[in-house]
Amino acid sequence: MESSLKIKAIIAEEQGAPDVFKVGEVDFPSNEGKENYVWIKTEATGINRAETMQRKGLYPSIPGETDVIGLEAAGYLVNSQEEYTSGEYKNNERVMALLPGGGYSDIARVHKDHLMKIPENLSFEEGAAIPETWLTSFQLLFLVASGKEGQTALIHAAGSGIGCAAIQLCKKVGITTIAVASTNEKLELAKSIGASHGINYKENADFSTLVQEYTGGKGVNIILDCVGAQNFDYNIKSAAVDCQWVLYGLMGGPKVPEFNLKSFMGKRIQLLCSTLKTRTNEYKADMITKFSEQFLPLFETGELKPIIDITLKYSEMKDAHEYMESNKTQGKIICTNDL
Amino acid sequence: MESSLKIKAIIAEEQGAPDVFKVGEVDFPSNEGKENYVWIKTEATGINRAETMQRKGLYPSIPGETDVIGLEAAGYLVNSQEEYTSGEYKNNERVMALLPGGGYSDIARVHKDHLMKIPENLSFEEGAAIPETWLTSFQLLFLVASGKEGQTALIHAAGSGIGCAAIQLCKKVGITTIAVASTNEKLELAKSIGASHGINYKENADFSTLVQEYTGGKGVNIILDCVGAQNFDYNIKSAAVDCQWVLYGLMGGPKVPEFNLKSFMGKRIQLLCSTLKTRTNEYKADMITKFSEQFLPLFETGELKPIIDITLKYSEMKDAHEYMESNKTQGKIICTNDL
The missing domain is CATH 3.40.50.720 (NAD(P)-binding Rossmann-like Domain)
Structure with a gap:
């Protein structure tokens, strides 16, 4: 059995109300059998309605992907486990991505065609408000x-x-x-x-x-x-x-x-x-290419802007989900990584 | 008041069962206020489910168009009332068309962009089996x-x-x-x-x-x-x-x-x-262009063929509708013009 690196994540050992969330550890997500995948060292994640459904057990995780919730994240591109453990990733590109899951963990695995570069004028929090939404x-x-x-x-x-x-x-x-x-x-x-x-x-x-x-x-x-x-x-x-x-x-x-x-x-x-999560990798990659060409440049000029309602921490995921379910949000709920 | 030429048609003075049909007369359909319209001297018409609905009063005729039923016909192109009355039209092209109504009459008005030439190897009956269907x-x-x-x-x-x-x-x-x-x-x-x-x-x-x-x-x-x-x-x-x-x-x-x-x-x-009858003239013209390019040539080669179940006469329209409503048809019911 290979040695496995543990990483911090927001986990839910059972399904239910927002208080099922706690800080825990999971295995570093292996790329075995997953060609063309890289990782993101998450700095921020956006909270989505579908994630509250998944927490309640009404929207299963994608087979073969992590059970850790989280459909989008912004952070640094990580090309290897070594880059992550050494901290070298901080020299890499700032990226945001649509994830198959894992946004609520310190490092999330992602298909390389599902990445977008974060526009220079935007923060990680703003970047995390873009992909899924x-x-x-x-x-x-x-x-x-x-x-x-x-x-x-x-x-x-x-x-x-x-x-x-x-x-x-x-x-x-x-x-x-x-x-x-x-x-x-x-x-x-x-x-x-x-x-x-x-x-x-x-x-x-x-x-x-x-x-x-x-x-x-x-x-x-x-x-x-x-x-x-x-x-x-x-x-x-x-x-x-x-x-x-x-x-x-x-x-x-x-x-x-x-x-x-x-x-x-x-x-x-x-x-x-329509649903997005269950689409094929090819569909998502094609969509991301089209969006990146047509609309991403308009975030740099300020013509489009992510609307953020509130910024919390990963460790406050319970509050984030409760606020989402209050139906009072005006724009995105963002959590920054304090794991 | 202008003099108006009368033409033979299958008319229904009331809504109801197939026996409301009788041979009658209506005015020659004027082109006043209708740019880009021509006529077809009908030789055959195909019977459609929507026409049984119109007979029963469940599918109104298009505003501004004839109340005479009939959504498709094959016959000779007629460019003027004179061509019709003189019989000159018999030298004109053999055409089939999607009609806004009027297929059950001796002459039907049609937008010039809704015409298709009947493939040379097909009869009028076969031509009448193509447009609507x-x-x-x-x-x-x-x-x-x-x-x-x-x-x-x-x-x-x-x-x-x-x-x-x-x-x-x-x-x-x-x-x-x-x-x-x-x-x-x-x-x-x-x-x-x-x-x-x-x-x-x-x-x-x-x-x-x-x-x-x-x-x-x-x-x-x-x-x-x-x-x-x-x-x-x-x-x-x-x-x-x-x-x-x-x-x-x-x-x-x-x-x-x-x-x-x-x-x-x-x-x-x-x-x-989807419904076809109520689409715009532009939609129909575009559709006819595409169909004509992609599929019409395949009728000449015999790769596609109109399937005709039975051929009756205009004067047997009652029988034609009764057969349609029996749900026993295998292919099209065609009526040839005996008016």
Whole structure:
């Protein structure tokens, strides 16, 4: 049996509430059988909704990958175990990456094609706010849907990291956005980064009335939906003909009590279900290349900016998840590595 | 008031059963306010499911177009009312076209970009079997879905005109097809034109078991579905990851009693609703150009062939619709003009 280096990580020995997290140790992630992989010495990680699902046991880790949670990180590129143990990695590039898991540990294994260089003007915290959130928004808008200039998009959970990224990407491309969120503060944030309209769904459960008003009765061409069943009928009423309705989460439950297909046929609605974590390495690499070419340079010019709500520590992961589940976030929750 | 030429047509003074049809007269369709339109002296028309819906009042005619039913025709190109009345049109080109209506009349108005030349080796009857049926199949497989070589497609109503066209188009492109139909005779026809497998849904209501067997447990990449609610759950069980499920009819009803979005999310299913009649003129023209370039030449070489079940007369439109509604057809019902 080979000697194995232990590394610090936030681990959960059982599934459940945020207090299952504790600081622990895991094996250094071996690259055996994993061609083309490198490591990141993590400096910061972004917290994602999918990670709260994984903590609760509702979203399994990818087979063959670490059980340590964490879908994105920013830190230093590490090419070998020696670079890590010697501290030489500090001379390497600052990178951010989409991870198959392991973001909550001191060193995370990553496919070399899933790395992006952190723009020079951005901190590690800002870098950690980009991969999962911005790549997901990019994917939903431009790879799953075919968003283009002149369209109107309805953005649910506009205060989330994905929502804030989607609003900025839409503005850059010339897509008008209608933001939907639970508080007026979130809607103010959404408008400050480019949303044309905001709808507080606590005050307007049937948001479609306002959507129709804001679109002159035409409805929206794109819906970014992480809610699901709870808004199902209102989304149908909000849709324009040929609407591309991208479903990427089920925060409002999965069960639609009755689905009348006529309502879909009449508008030629496209319901496009998407997840990012389970896509192939090739899909992710291609997406990262496209995003890097088209949008990453705009972070350097300040035209796009990661929106960070709060920065905590890895050792405060319990608080980070509790805050995520409070549904009060405005932008990303970031944790910096204090392991 | 201008003098108007009367033309013969199959008309329906009320909505209802097939016996509402009778031979009557309507005004020659004026081109006033319709730039870029010509006429077809119809020699044959194909009967379509959507036309039975229009007869019953469930699918309105397009605003600004004739109320005379008929979505496709083959005949002679007519450039002016004079050409029609003088009989000169018989020297003109033999054309087939997607119509906004009017196929059941002696002369039908059509956008000049919606015409196709009838391949020389095909009769008017065969020409009339192409536009709606083949363009719909082409659209569903390649414009709505993104069908490509190596995939597997589940073709419902495989004995229909659209089904028979889809099987041939798939075979040409290298897409394996699994045909679903109500009789073994229809399945034999489907196999004779290229289907790899056939499933009789009267014997296998839950066709998904056989679909999983035929695909080695992977499921299908494409579903062409004109049935809707009745097969909804079986289609979910038949779908591969990233399945593109094209819904273009609701012969099995519109109401799904419970829709669990989780089942869609788990496979990243795309439910793509489509109709052809209500698309813009530009969409139709573009589709016809693409189809004409890619597939029309293959009718001349005999690699693709319109499958005609029965040929009747315009004056037998009642029988034609009754046969369509018997769900016994194997290929197209064509009516030749005896007005």
